[in-house]
Amino acid sequence: MTRGKAAPALVLAIGLLAIGAITVVHQRSDAARDAQLTLAHIETELGALQMAPFRASAATGGSPELAARTMRDGKQGILQALDALGRDNPPAELRELRAPLLHDFATLDAIYEFGASGEGYGARADELATVSAKDKNAVTALLDVAGEEYERRATSAQRQAVRGTVLVILLLVAAFALLYRRAAKARSRVESSEARVRTLIAHLPAAVYRRAPGGTWPMEFASARMAEIIGDALAYGPLVADRAALDEQVAASGEDGFTLEYEITLPDGSTRWVRDMGQAIRDADGTILSVDGTISDITDVKHLATDLRVSQRLEAVGQLAAGIAHEINTPMQFVGDGIRFLSQSFDGLDRLVAEYRALCTEAVAAPLDAATVEARIEDAELTADLEYLRERVPAAVDRTLEGIARLAPTWRRWLNSHTLDAATIADARSLGCSGVAIAWRALDPGGVRLATAAGLEVISWTVRRRPTFERLARLGLVAVCVEGTLLDE
Numbered sequence: 001m002t003r004g005k006a007a008p009a010l011v012l013a014i015g016l017l018a019i020g021a022i023t024v025v026h027q028r029s030d031a032a033r034d035a036q037l038t039l040a041h042i043e044t045e046l047g048a049l050q051m052a053p054f055r056a057s058a059a060t061g062g063s064p065e066l067a068a069r070t071m072r073d074g075k076q077g078i079l080q081a082l083d084a085l086g087r088d089n090p091p092a093e094l095r096e097l098r099a100p101l102l103h104d105f106a107t108l109d110a111i112y113e114f115g116a117s118g119e120g121y122g123a124r125a126d127e128l129a130t131v132s133a134k135d136k137n138a139v140t141a142l143l144d145v146a147g148e149e150y151e152r153r154a155t156s157a158q159r160q161a162v163r164g165t166v167l168v169i170l171l172l173v174a175a176f177a178l179l180y181r182r183a184a185k186a187r188s189r190v191e192s193s194e195a196r197v198r199t200l201i202a203h204l205p206a207a208v209y210r211r212a213p214g215g216t217w218p219m220e221f222a223s224a225r226m227a228e229i230i231g232d233a234l235a236y237g238p239l240v241a242d243r244a245a246l247d248e249q250v251a252a253s254g255e256d257g258f259t260l261e262y263e264i265t266l267p268d269g270s271t272r273w274v275r276d277m278g279q280a281i282r283d284a285d286g287t288i289l290s291v292d293g294t295i296s297d298i299t300d301v302k303h304l305a306t307d308l309r310v311s312q313r314l315e316a317v318g319q320l321a322a323g324i325a326h327e328i329n330t331p332m333q334f335v336g337d338g339i340r341f342l343s344q345s346f347d348g349l350d351r352l353v354a355e356y357r358a359l360c361t362e363a364v365a366a367p368l369d370a371a372t373v374e375a376r377i378e379d380a381e382l383t384a385d386l387e388y389l390r391e392r393v394p395a396a397v398d399r400t401l402e403g404i405a406r407l408a409p410t411w412r413r414w415l416n417s418h419t420l421d422a423a424t425i426a427d428a429r430s431l432g433c434s435g436v437a438i439a440w441r442a443l444d445p446g447g448v449r450l451a452t453a454a455g456l457e458v459i460s461w462t463v464r465r466r467p468t469f470e471r472l473a474r475l476g477l478v479a480v481c482v483e484g485t486l487l488d489e
Contacts, residue, residue, distance in 0.1 A: 014171055019200055022164040025157045026205050032154035033301075035085055039147045040308050042081050043140060046104075049074040050136060053108045056115030064116040071112060075105055091149040097142035104135035155259075162257050162277040166292045168201075169208060169221075198224075206277075206294035209236075213280070213288040214247055220290060229274065229297050231266050236295075239264040250280050250291060261298065273302045338400030345393050348384040355380035414459070420447035425454050437461060440472060440480075448475045 049071060056067035078101070085094055107128050114125045182190055201208055207226040211219045217237030219226075230236055237243065240262065250258050257279040263271050278293015359376060362368060381387075415428040416437045428436050428451075435457035438447075443460055451458050461481035463469050472480050 016200070018164050018168045018171065019204065022161050022168065022204070025161045025164065029154045029157035029161065031088065032150045032157065035088075035150045036147050036154070037304070037308075038081050038085060039143050039150070042078050043143055045074050045078050045081075046101075046136060046139060049078070049108065050132060053111035053115060054121070056112045057118070057120065059118065059120065062115065064112075067112060067115070071108060091146040093142040093146040093149070097139050097146075100135045100138040100142075104132050104139065107132040107135060158259065158277060159256060162259075162279065162294065165204065165206070165208060165294050166257075166279050168204075169210065169292060204294070206296040208294050209278075210290050210292045211237075213250070213291055217243060226295065229272065229295060230264070231268070236264075239266065241265065246276075250278075251288065253280055257293070272297055273299045335400050335403035338396045338403065341396045342393065342400070345389050345396070348386075348389065352380050352384040352386065418442055420444075420451060420458070422450065425451055425456060428456055429454060435459060435478070440468060443472065443475060443477075445475055448477070452476065 052067050052070040052074065055062035055070070056064045058064065082094060082098070082101075111121070111125050111128045111132070114121045114128075201223045204223065204225065207229055208221070208223040209219055209226065210221040211217045215237070216235065217240070219236060222236070226236065230239060240246065242262070246260055246262060249260060257277065260276040261273065262276070263273055265271050275296045275298045276293060277296075278291055280288045281290045281292060282288055355376065359368070359373060363373070413431065413433045414435050414437050415424070415431060415433045417424045417427075418439050419442050420436065420438045424436060424438075433456065436451055437459045440460040440463055443458075448458055457478045458476075459479040459481070460472055460477055463472065463480055463482050469480060469482060
């Protein structure tokens with residue numbers, strides 16, 4: 001009798017421990033997901049920080065005080081976020097990125113000093129901007145690797161949670177079987193234990209289910225949390241549009257189970273995103289007998305991902321000025337290379353002229369043999385490589401002039417706006433702008449015609465699809481900011 005009482009109690013105790021373990025695993029998964037969002041926030045803050053020093057010049061409409069405050073807040077926010085991540089077993093990459101990050105901060109401070117001095121930024125600021133971009137790329141690469149590590153941790157935790165949940169279900173089913181075999185005198189105790197078990201399932205962070213494979217997914221078991229997900233719907237399967245494709249993925253899953261994310265359509269027409277994690281139960285021949293798993297509502301997570309993509313697009317717009325600085329830096333290299341070559345060439349010519357003068361001085365003092373004079377002149381010209389200089393110096397001069405010509409700006413000032421109407425055009429003209437940069441969704445043929453008639457050029461940002469790019473090209477825009485790797489999708 002004692003053994004009969006102990007068996008159900010033991011199963012329930014194991015279930016409680018498993019639920020506790022599953023809760024811990026979910027907390028680990030949530031912590032890893034939160035860390036990924038923090039890394040994304042750091043990348044966004046770092047992208048915005050790159051532009052702050054270029055707003056320090058009062059001559060270009062900036063404010064040294066506002067730029068300094070923006071840089072200070074941005075750096076503090078990034079370092080505080082990294083410190084918070086560093087307190088909970090951070091990936092090694094988070095420790096490695098501090099050196100390039102602090103170097104980037106120092107470079108941005110130097111650029112700020114150029115702008116705040118009132119003397120303008122100049123070529124040195126452009127060089128520092130290139131250095132800062134390299135540091136940022138290094139930091140971003142390390143953040144991406146750290147994000148992959150957090151993704152691995154989250155995925156591992158989710159898989160452990162699925163296995164633990166399935167184990168809890170099986171343990172609970174076993175407990176029910178044991179309780180129902182008890183004598184009539186123990187019926188009340190069996191029913192009481194069943195109620196406690198159902199309470200445990202109801203408090204799991206996801207809806208637990210067992211369903212038959214294929215068809216309309218008839219549920220053999222579903223926890224009470226399923227009602228919170230499907231609302232007034234009478235069954236879950238009909239809410240899923242592409243069940244056949246999802247069944248194929250379940251059938252292809254192995255011992256590690258499956259993780260699916262898809263939309264369901266509720267009876268009122270609204271949609272929700274769910275994460276379906278489970279395991280296909282098979283017989284000895286590999287035929288699927290049932291599917292066990294959990295379903296979680298991840299609609300809010302999907303919305304957060306959408307907001308993150310919007311933030312990344314805004315960051316791409318903020319990098320426009322850095323791209324312009326890069327374009328200016330290339331012709332500066334032409335000019336620098338040409339001037340260095342001319343400087344070296346004139347050193348050789350100086351030595352050649354000195355030798356000519358020495359020969360003249362010696363000839364005045366005493367007659368020189370013609371062969372000796374000719375040999376010394378030939379030797380001096382070979383040393384100076386006179387024939388090479390006569391050929392290459394004109395080319396170097398042309399190259400230098402070409403670089404200087406390319407440094408001439410094609411515009412003075414642009415106005416960024418989310419609308420293109422008469423008020424925006426009037427603002428651009430009053431500010432002395434030569435063009436306007438508009439979000440592509442706000443563009444229409446009438447607005448472009450108004451801007452062109454006012455003598456303004458129009459560019460747009462940020463396009464990801466080719467049909468959108470082709471439509472904007474037909475409007476007569478002078479430039480379009482494109483995420484090139486996604487243009488053909």
